[in-house]
Amino acid sequence: MRVPESNRRWASDITGIRAWNGQKGRLAILIDCADRMILAWRFARRITAEDLAEMLREAVFRRFGEHRAGATGIEFLSDNGPEYTSHRFRPFVEKMGLVPCHTPRRSPESNGLAEAFFGSFKRDYVYQACLETLEEVGRQIPIWIQHYNEQAPHSALQMRAPAEFYAEWIVRNLQRPVQN
Numbered sequence: 001m002r003v004p005e006s007n008r009r010w011a012s013d014i015t016g017i018r019a020w021n022g023q024k025g026r027l028a029i030l031i032d033c034a035d036r037m038i039l040a041w042r043f044a045r046r047i048t049a050e051d052l053a054e055m056l057r058e059a060v061f062r063r064f065g066e067h068r069a070g071a072t073g074i075e076f077l078s079d080n081g082p083e084y085t086s087h088r089f090r091p092f093v094e095k096m097g098l099v100p101c102h103t104p105r106r107s108p109e110s111n112g113l114a115e116a117f118f119g120s121f122k123r124d125y126v127y128q129a130c131l132e133t134l135e136e137v138g139r140q141i142p143i144w145i146q147h148y149n150e151q152a153p154h155s156a157l158q159m160r161a162p163a164e165f166y167a168e169w170i171v172r173n174l175q176r177p178v179q180n
Contacts, residue, residue, distance in 0.1 A: 006169050007063060009033040009075040010098070012055075013114035014047050014083065017126055023134040027141065028052060030059045033077070033113050035169060037149050037162035039063065043141050045134070049089035060096055072097035079103050079111050121148065 003009045014028045028042045028051065039059035042051045056076070064070035076098040078084040084102070093100045103111045125144040131137045153159040160168070 003033045005173075006032050006034045006166055007070070007074055009077055009101075010039065010059065011077040011111055011114040012052070012084070013079060013111055013118065014081060015118045015122075017043075017122070017131075017137055019134045019137050020130075020132045021134075025134050025137055027118075028055060028083075029114065029117065029145075030055055031114055031117055032162075032166070035162050035166040036113075036117070036154055036157060037166055038117075038145050041141070041145055043138055047083055049083050049086040049092075052083055052089055053092045056093065056096060056098075069097065074098045075101050077101045077103065077111060077114075124148075124152070 009032075010030055011033055012028065012030045014026050016024050016026055018024045023045075025043055025045055026047045028047045029038050030040045031038055039062055040055040042055050044051065060068055060071045074097075076093050078101075080102050083089065090100060121144070125140070125148075126137075129140055131140065149161065150163045151161050153161060154165070157165040
């Protein structure tokens with residue numbers, strides 16, 4: 001679901017990626033629903049609630065630096081997977097100041113932005129590569145995500161890359177007149 005400004009809603013989801021040798025890894029991402037930038041990600045054989053907490057910490061730091069309070073009120077959208085609903089992760093989201101939102105059960109389209117990212121990511125990167133082992137997948141993911149964020153044109157962003165769109169949003173946001 002599209003939102004009008006960056007840092008209003010972040011979405012997260014997990015998908016599987018299989019290497020040619022049959023090994024399967026899991027990729028978790030956190031994406032801003034306005035600028036479509038991947039703020040943080042994890043790739044491993046297994047994704048835990050602790051991995052998601054570290055990913056969320058990284059995203060908050062990437063966007064707000066030491067001013068963690070800037071994340072207060074951002075909606076954090078995820079599905080009802082066990083990693084997201086765990087008794088360790090849910091309170092962590094709230095402690096970070098974000099507002100947890102969960103999609104209805106058996107409704108993957110509710111987290112459509114993250115699902116659409118995975119579809120495009122697999123089509124444009126994963127399925128185009130020679131990925132013999134899980135280690136090779138792990139080496140490629142940071143390169144692919146950097147390319148997606150910094151260079152890949154996105155139709156919903158008027159054919160700009162997410163990083164370019166976000167940079168323009170920051171400039172516009174800083175130029176707004178101060179309201180008294």
